[in-house]
Amino acid sequence: MKTNLPAGTIAHPPRPCISAAIIGIALGMTAVPAAAYPAADLTRLSLEELLSVEVYSASKFVQKTTEAPSSVTIITAADIGNYGYRTLGDLLNSVRGMNVAYDRNYAYLGVRGSGRTGDFNSRMLLLVDGYRLNDPIYDTAAIGTDFPLDMDLIDRVEVIRGPGSSIYGSNAILGVINVITKRGSDLDGLEASGELAGFGTDKERLSYGKRYGNGAELLLSASRYRSRGQDLFFPEFDTPADNNGIAANLDGDAYDSVFGKLAYENFTVTLGHSSRDKAVPTASYDTAFNDPNFLVTDSSSFIDLDYSASLNRQWEVAAHAFQGRYAYRGLYPYAGPPVVLNMDTANGAWWGAEVKLVGQFDRHKLVAGAEYQDNFQQEQTNYDIAPYTLHLDDRRSSTREGVYIQDEITLAQPLLLNAGLRYDRYSTVGDTLNPRLGLIWNPLDTTSVKLLYGTAFRAPNAYELYYAVAGSQKANPALKPEKIRTREFVVEHWLRPDFRLTADAYANRISDNINQITDSADDLVFMNTGQVNARGVEFEAERLWSGGARLRASYAWQLSREESGGAELVNSPRNLLKVNGAMPVCDGKLLAGLELQYTGSRKTLGGNVAGGHAVTNLTLSGRGTGNMTLSASLYNLFDKHHADPGGQEHVQDMIEQDGRSFRLKLGYSF
Numbered sequence: 001m002k003t004n005l006p007a008g009t010i011a012h013p014p015r016p017c018i019s020a021a022i023i024g025i026a027l028g029m030t031a032v033p034a035a036a037y038p039a040a041d042l043t044r045l046s047l048e049e050l051l052s053v054e055v056y057s058a059s060k061f062v063q064k065t066t067e068a069p070s071s072v073t074i075i076t077a078a079d080i081g082n083y084g085y086r087t088l089g090d091l092l093n094s095v096r097g098m099n100v101a102y103d104r105n106y107a108y109l110g111v112r113g114s115g116r117t118g119d120f121n122s123r124m125l126l127l128v129d130g131y132r133l134n135d136p137i138y139d140t141a142a143i144g145t146d147f148p149l150d151m152d153l154i155d156r157v158e159v160i161r162g163p164g165s166s167i168y169g170s171n172a173i174l175g176v177i178n179v180i181t182k183r184g185s186d187l188d189g190l191e192a193s194g195e196l197a198g199f200g201t202d203k204e205r206l207s208y209g210k211r212y213g214n215g216a217e218l219l220l221s222a223s224r225y226r227s228r229g230q231d232l233f234f235p236e237f238d239t240p241a242d243n244n245g246i247a248a249n250l251d252g253d254a255y256d257s258v259f260g261k262l263a264y265e266n267f268t269v270t271l272g273h274s275s276r277d278k279a280v281p282t283a284s285y286d287t288a289f290n291d292p293n294f295l296v297t298d299s300s301s302f303i304d305l306d307y308s309a310s311l312n313r314q315w316e317v318a319a320h321a322f323q324g325r326y327a328y329r330g331l332y333p334y335a336g337p338p339v340v341l342n343m344d345t346a347n348g349a350w351w352g353a354e355v356k357l358v359g360q361f362d363r364h365k366l367v368a369g370a371e372y373q374d375n376f377q378q379e380q381t382n383y384d385i386a387p388y389t390l391h392l393d394d395r396r397s398s399t400r401e402g403v404y405i406q407d408e409i410t411l412a413q414p415l416l417l418n419a420g421l422r423y424d425r426y427s428t429v430g431d432t433l434n435p436r437l438g439l440i441w442n443p444l445d446t447t448s449v450k451l452l453y454g455t456a457f458r459a460p461n462a463y464e465l466y467y468a469v470a471g472s473q474k475a476n477p478a479l480k481p482e483k484i485r486t487r488e489f490v491v492e493h494w495l496r497p498d499f500r501l502t503a504d505a506y507a508n509r510i511s512d513n514i515n516q517i518t519d520s521a522d523d524l525v526f527m528n529t530g531q532v533n534a535r536g537v538e539f540e541a542e543r544l545w546s547g548g549a550r551l552r553a554s555y556a557w558q559l560s561r562e563e564s565g566g567a568e569l570v571n572s573p574r575n576l577l578k579v580n581g582a583m584p585v586c587d588g589k590l591l592a593g594l595e596l597q598y599t600g601s602r603k604t605l606g607g608n609v610a611g612g613h614a615v616t617n618l619t620l621s622g623r624g625t626g627n628m629t630l631s632a633s634l635y636n637l638f639d640k641h642h643a644d645p646g647g648q649e650h651v652q653d654m655i656e657q658d659g660r661s662f663r664l665k666l667g668y669s670f
Contacts, residue, residue: 057127057158057178059406059418060167061358061367066448067408069418069438070175071490071504073159077182080151082582082593084619084633084663086197087151088179089143094578095159096554097504097538099599100143101571101644103655104232104251105280105296107144111174112161112506113534113560113572117605118516118647123458125164125172128179129261129270131304134171135326136375136398137348139461141177145253146298148274150205150223152193152667153259155182162506163456163486166420166436169371169402173456173484173510181261181270184209184217190670198661199251200228216264227253230658232281236651237289247281247290254278268306275299284649288335297329316358323351341385346463349377365408373400378462382469391469396462399427406436416440426459429481446494453488457481460514464526474525482512482528498545504538509563516648524648531563548591549583568603571645575600575612585620593619604645606653613642627669635661 058068065072073095085091089107093100099110101117109121122139125132128149134141142148157179164172187209195203207221229251238245257274277297283289302324310316330344352373359366375398382392406420418438425431436454443449460479468475488506495501512528519525536558543551556576560569577598585592598614616638621631636659643654 055158055160056130056180057160057176059367059408059420060356060369061365063365063408066442066492067416067440068160069420069436069440069450069452070164071161071450071452071488071502073161075157075159077155079580080154081621081631082591082619083580083595084593084617084621084631084635084665085151086663087144088147088149088157088177091151091157092143092159092177093597094580094595096540096578097161097536097556097558097576098159099573099576102144102657103284103644103646103650104282105278105284106142106146108571109141109143110571110573112508112536112556113558113569113574114174114508114510114532115571116515116569117571117645118649122171122461123173125168125170125176126179127176128272129181129268129304130178130306130320131270131302131322131324132168133300133302135300135324135348136350136373136378136462137326137328137346137380138463139171139458140298140326141171142298142300145225145255145278146274146276148257148272148300149179149181149259150207150221150257152205153181153207153219153221155180155186161504162452162488163434163436163454163484165424165432165434165456166422166454167404167406169400169422169424170426170457170459170481173458173482181259182209182219183211183263184219184261185211187219187669191667192670193665193667195663195665197227197663199230199658201663202226214264216262219259219261221260222258223256225253225255227251229253229279229281232656234282234289234652237283242289247283250279250281250290250292250294252277252279266307266309269303270306271301271303273299273301282646282650282652282655284647284651285332286334288333288339291333291339293331293333293339293341295331298327300324300326314359314361317356318358319353319355321351321353323349325349342391343381343383343385345379345381347377347379348375348462350375363410366406368405369403371400371402371404375399375462380462380467392467394462394466394468396466398462400459401425414442416442424457426481428465429459429479432457432481432483448490448492450488450490452490453486455483455485457483458514460526464514472523474519474523476526479514479526480512480528482510482514484508484510498543500540500542502538502540502542504540506534506536508532508534510534518648532560532569533563534558534560545583547584549581551579551581553577553579570605571602571610573600573602573612577614590620590622593621595619599642602645604653605648608653610643610645610654613640615640615642629667629669631663631665633663633665635663 053065054062055065055072056062058070089100092098097112101108120138121141124141126141160176164176191207193205203225205223209219211217232247234245255276259272261270280294304322306320308318326348328346332342334340354371356369378396380394383390402424404422409417420436423433434455439451441449459481465477466475486508490504492502510532515529516526538556540554560572579596582593595617601612602610615636617635619633639660643656646652646655
């Protein structure tokens with residue numbers, strides 16, 4: 001039974017005039033053959049090609065998905081267009097066993113029953129073309145509008161489930177997400193797009209891509225996004241002094257981003273920068289309600305230089321050097337009188353390098369590498385602006401080193417053994433050793449059976465170790481890394497050339513779990529709070545049709561409990577159901593993408609239950625005259641009211657999510 005939703009009700013819902021807009025766009029579209037859609041769409045591949053789809057992120061070398069020592073999902077550029085994904089969080093919410101929560105500031109990813117409220121997705125490793133995005137202050141894996149890459153620049157996203165520390169080190173506890181960007185030749189000229197969406201939202205992008213006669217490829221892109229947001233009603237603040245609980249004009253969101261990639265011969269240089277401003281309407285962290293000063297800014301920049309070459313017929317070498325920066329600014333208005341404006345900041349800067357060898361022998365495929373990162377700036381400050389009062393000025397630096405080796409051994413023609421081991425040393429918490437084993441059996445060309453085991457770890461970050469403000473939060477430099485041990489069994493079988501079935505069962509044990517709690521003095525502090533046991537099963541079916549239609553459906557049952565006492569975790573749904581279908585309609589003039597996502601009920605911090613809910617999204621896309629592309633999307637088509645659990649920092653136990661909204665998008669290639 002769904003409980004009453006006590007927080008975040010939308011005060012002024014959008015008007016129901018979106019269907020007419022979609023029809024208007026549809027009338028301007030011309031017929032488009034199936035081949036006109038992006039070539040990356042897996043529905044265009046034959047059975048032989050589908051069985052040979054390759055993934056890089058599971059082992060840091062290219063291998064078939066059926067031979068990877070992990071359960072793998074690949075989401076393509078075609079999927080992004082077909083289903084109207086606006087953010088990386090939208091995309092990940094369609095992946096089996098994953099759910100995304102939103103607190104009107106950041107998006108939080110739940111994976112196989114683990115989705116701690118207020119966590120910054122530090123248990124997933126997020127990569128862009130192999131570059132680590134997780135920063136050295138909060139370990140953030142940004143998946144909302146703070147993700148620094150435009151969705152139109154993504155070629156595919158590789159989602160690798162399970163522990164990845166044997167290859168990647170820290171943060172890869174629940175898995176690895178590698179976002180692979182497009183090449184200059186994928187654009188082959190100038191490309192522009194514009195969007196209008198609900199809640200006063202607009203977005204523009206200008207990109208240029210080209211492959212030149214000397215083999216060099218260049219991609220340059222800039223994006224701008226602005227959203228007014230909504231007026232939101234929070235019953236917890238329903239008093240005349242607090243504007244009767246309405247946070248007016250306090251849900252705005254804006255970002256600017258640039259991205260570039262140049263590849264020539266054996267070298268590739270990638271760089272990016274983004275800055276995002278978000279108004280926060282929830283009055284979190286005991287701030288004054290309905291105060292327009294509450295604003296947070298996240299900015300990040302990076303440059304990554306890659307080199308790869310073949311040494312001989314057996315050995316390949318790859319190396320990359322990188323530098324990154326991350327900055328956070330939070331302006332917090334605390335109630336007076338008078339109101340006190342508090343500034344909370346973080347600055348992180350780092351550089352590093354990695355070198356890797358890949359060898360191919362008769363029965364072995366070997367990868368070995370070494371990695372180093374110097375976090376030479378880890379600064380956290382907190383102060384009142386007027387009168388100036390300093391509460392925190394913490395300045396640190398740290399290093400991490402890792403070496404790894406993995407061997408893919410062909411025991412017999414249908415049987416592979418994948419064995420890997422990595423040693424990591426952190427200047428903050430010492431060293432750790434993490435193995436991975438995978439036994440992969442392909443008894444038939446159309447069947448793959450995987451038996452997997454692995455461990456992984458997450459080192460506590462600078463925020464968890466050192467952030468301290470008197471009367472609010474305490475530091476805990478004695479924190480230990482949290483660890484996971486996973487056992488998993490995966491079966492994938494093609495019943496026929498156009499019909500695939502997948503079954504997956506797993507058992508996870510997380511020890512020394514890092515959690516934020518309130519101590520006896522009513523201060524927040526991060527502690528190693530014990531063990532969590534999680535188990536679950538997942539099923540997925542995918543059907544392809546020659547005319548371009550596709551259907552993918554998955555169901556996940558998951559149960560995550562604390563070992564001591566057996567309490568279920570907060571924000572951990574037992575049931576997740578995903579259905580994605582795309583097919584040509586209107587005699588091939590349009591492609592319709594329909595998405596259904598059901599999230600089961602979840603426990604909240606206040607001991608209540610956020611009821612289960614189903615959300616339906618619809619996208620129509622096609623080509624207009626010339627090089628024009630158009631799409632129209634309806635999100636939460638049936639205006640379903642639903643809420644996500646709030647975090648420790650919120651007065652609200654549950655925060656209601658968006659109702660029905662729309663997006664209209666137009667693109668043109670020159």
